[in-house]
Amino acid sequence: MVHHWIGGTNTRSETGDRFTTVSPAHDATVGDYALGTASDIDRAVRAARVAFDAGPWPRMSGQERASILNATADLIDTHNDDLARLETLESGKPITQAKAEMNAAADLWRYAATLARHTCGEAYNSLGENKLGLVLREPAGVVGMITPWNFPLLIISQKLPFALSVGCTAVIKPSELTPGTTLQLAGLAHDAGVPKGVINVVTGLGASVGSRLSEHPDVDVISFTGSTAVGRQVAAAAGRNLKRCSLELGGKNPHIIFADADLDAALDPVVFGVYFNMGECCNSGSRLLLDERIAQEFTERVIELARTIPVGDPLDPATKVGAIINIPQLEKIKRYVSNGTTCGSRLRLGGHSIPTPTGRFFEPTVFDGVTPEMAIAREEIFGPVLSILTFKTKEETIQIANDTLYGLSAGLWTANVDTAFEVSRNIRAGTIWINCFMDGYPELPFGGYGDSGLGRELGRFSTDEFTELKTVQLHIGGHTGSWL
Ligand code: NAD
Numbered sequence: 512m513v514h515h516w517i518g519g520t521n522t523r524s525e526t527g528d529r530f531t532t533v534s535p536a537h538d539a540t541v542g543d544y545a546l547g548t549a550s551d552i553d554r555a556v557r558a559a560r561v562a563f564d565a566g567p568w569p570r571m572s573g574q575e576r577a578s579i580l581n582a583t584a585d586l587i588d589t590h591n592d593d594l595a596r597l598e599t600l601e602s603g604k605p606i607t608q609a610k611a612e613m614n615a616a617a618d619l620w621r622y623a624a625t626l627a628r629h630t631c632g633e634a635y636n637s638l639g640e641n642k643l644g645l646v647l648r649e650p651a652g653v654v655g656m657i658t659p660w661n662f663p664l665l666i667i668s669q670k671l672p673f674a675l676s677v678g679c680t681a682v683i684k685p686s687e688l689t690p691g692t693t694l695q696l697a698g699l700a701h702d703a704g705v706p707k708g709v710i711n712v713v714t715g716l717g718a719s720v721g722s723r724l725s726e727h728p729d730v731d732v733i734s735f736t737g738s739t740a741v742g743r744q745v746a747a748a749a750g751r752n753l754k755r756c757s758l759e760l761g762g763k764n765p766h767i768i769f770a771d772a773d774l775d776a777a778l779d780p781v782v783f784g785v786y787f788n789m790g791e792c793c794n795s796g797s798r799l800l801l802d803e804r805i806a807q808e809f810t811e812r813v814i815e816l817a818r819t820i821p822v823g824d825p826l827d828p829a830t831k832v833g834a835i836i837n838i839p840q841l842e843k844i845k846r847y848v849s850n851g852t853t854c855g856s857r858l859r860l861g862g863h864s865i866p867t868p869t870g871r872f873f874e875p876t877v878f879d880g881v882t883p884e885m886a887i888a889r890e891e892i893f894g895p896v897l898s899i900l901t902f903k904t905k906e907e908t909i910q911i912a913n914d915t916l917y918g919l920s921a922g923l924w925t926a927n928v929d930t931a932f933e934v935s936r937n938i939r940a941g942t943i944w945i946n947c948f949m950d951g952y953p954e955l956p957f958g959g960y961g962d963s964g965l966g967r968e969l970g971r972f973s974t975d976e977f978t979e980l981k982t983v984q985l986h987i988g989g990h991t992g993s994w995l
Contacts, residue, residue: 512543513690515551515714516697518558519707525550530715532688535603536825536834536870542601542691547715549723552682555711556729559653559680562708569650569678577624580672582703583696584620587613587664590699594664594692596826601689602660603834603870604788605825615951616668619969622953623672630677630974638984645983650678651755652731654977655724657717657745658693659737660686660836661791661893666759667693669957669968670734671700674977675709682730683712684721688836690714717741728752732977735759739891739917739962746965757966757976759793759958761891762919765912766796766948767902767934770804772924773946774812780948782816784922786875787949789832790895791840793963794920794942794949798881798888800908803901810879810899814860817875817897822865832895835864835871844873844894851887856880856898889915905930909937918960922948941967 512529514521524545532542545551563569568576587594595609602609635644654674658666663685674681685693690712697710713720721741725733725748733749735742736759749756766784768777784796801809825833835841841864848862861874879899881888887898902908912921912934920942923934935943941958944950951957956970966976 512545513694513714514545515547515555516694516710516712517551517555518711519701522554524548524715530687532601532691534600534834534870535836536872537600538869541597544690544714547713547720549719551713551715552684552720552723552727555682555713556653556724556727558708558711559682560729562706563650563653563680566680566706566708568675568680568706568709571678573628573630576676576678577627579700579704580620580624580627580676583672583700583705584617584624586699586703587617587620587696590695594695597691597695598664598689599825599833601691602663603825603836605830605833607828607830608788612662612665616664619665619668619953620672623676626673626971626974627676629971630978632980641987643985643987645985647981647983648677648974648978649981651977651979652679653729654679654681654732654734655727655730656681656683657721657724657733657735657737658683658685660688661788661793663689664692664696666736667696670736671696671710673968673973674732674734675705677974677977679732679977680709681711682724683710684717684724685712685714687714687716721745722748725749726751730754732756734976742964755976757958757968758964759968760919760962760964761917762793762795762959762963763798763889763891763915763917764794764796764920764922764940765798765800765938767800767908767912767921767923768802768805768809769923769925769927769930770802771926773926774805774809776946777924778809778812778816780922781813782820784948785897786817786820786832786895789835789873791836791893795893796922796948797892797897799897799899800911801899801901803903806899806901810859810877813897813899814877817860817877820875822872822875832875835873835894838871840893841871841873844892844896847887847890847892847894847896848876851878851881851885851896851898854885854887855882856885856887861895883911883914891917905934909934912938916962919963920944
């Protein structure tokens with residue numbers, strides 16, 4: 512059994528209760544974890560508080576923190592195979608993809624290490640002859656991090672090294688479906704030199720452990736990634752203590768193909784964009800908006816390519832689409848497909864779960880003839896389901912693209928630079944890809960408009976979430992004048 516990680520050691524849960532994780536592809540038990548309680552969170556927050564208020568981490572130089580973050584990245588690389596295998600077994604994602612995600616996670620730690628040496632404030636030498644103003648950037652304190660199951664190690668690596676880089680300490684609540692790699696990461700960071708109490712992980716359910724973390728008075732910042740519905744609850748709980756809260760939430764992202772685009776180049780990214788990670792991806796390009804002049808031809812090509820996707824055992828290196836995380840998620844996908852078939856759109860490919868001796872698999876699915884008011888055009892399905900809509904003009908595609916509550920990302924393909932920039936400027940989304948899709952770099956901020964969230968991760972602005980500004984004003988030389 513794996514315990515919580517609190518104060519730099521494996522720590523039993525208060526009650527001794529446990530839960531297990533199950534491989535979505537093999538129906539086999541993968542991990543046996545401590546079922547946390549609110550008081551386990553309280554213990555973890557105390558450890559993080561002491562590490563912040565009295566420990567070495569916030570007081571170290573940026574150079575020292577950077578070298579420990581880099582050492583953690585090296586250990587993630589060393590353990591790539593084990594981490595990727597555990598990630599695949601708990602999440603159902605293809606092993607080749609999981610290995611690439613471990614590489615990307617290590618790169619995030621290395622990028623965050625550079626910020627440890629670059630995060631700084633400002634000096635105002637313009638306030639008058641005998642005045643100097645300093646704006647100091649200080650670590651915000653204890654950060655609570657709550658993460659989902661679809662990219663467990665990657666998403667915690669979008670938060671944790673960035674908070675650590677500026678000197679914060681952390682209490683992490685990973686998804687109860689995939690806690691394994693987050694616990695392993697805490698151990699690796701410890702081996703790399705992160706002092707005890709700086710990283711704490713409490714496993715368990717959202718309603719008990721997650722909600723206690725969101726409302727805890729000694730937590731200074733909450734960084735949440737997950738569904739919009741839970742994000743609202745987390746923000747409300749954080750608001751009761753006026754703690755800062757950043758939210759990375761869902762999406763229903765448009766992928767737009769203009770008639771002048773390089774259709775050969777767009778085809779593979781369109782299929783990748785929707786079926787990557789079984790469609791269980793906040794950035795999924797699940798709404799394909801086609802210029803009606805090329806819609807029929809391109810739809811046929813998408814269907815032909817999607818038909819060839821290798822779906823199956825995620826441990827097979829050839830697999831591109833693995834297993835659906837659990838039965839509730841599979842049932843949700845089926846409900847949307849059933850809705851799509853009765854609301855007037857046409858089911859052109861897939862639409863069924865795949866019968867296998869173990870696990871839960873769903874066919875890559877395509878609907879065309881979808882119109883903007885349909886649920887399959889507006890709501891996040893979080894499965895391998897593509898909805899194809901058509902448009903006549905640039906103005907119409909912008910209007911359709913913006914016609915959801917979400918605003919996470921969008922892709923567009925065109926040979927016309929004016930079209931590219933006009934559409935990019937008018938779509939309300941945190942990331943726009945032009946003639947590419949779902950590329951990501953640690954240097955570039957990521958986050959959403961509207962119901963897709965609050966705040967930004969990655970890039971140099973990411974540390975804004977984890978720092979406070981302090982103004983220090985200094986008088987130089989003798990004083991003249993008086994109030995009275
Ligand atoms: P979820 O919202 O159900 O759970 C996310 C986390 O919140 C889990 O750890 C869960 O235990 C916890 N939680 C649940 N109830 C809670 C509560 N009341 N208080 C505090 N914590 C609670 O999401 P999920 O099903 O794990 O993940 C899928 C969702 O995440 C999708 O909507 C997806 O779009 C979104 N997501 C967004 C991004 C992004 O960066 N924008 C990335 C990945 C996933």
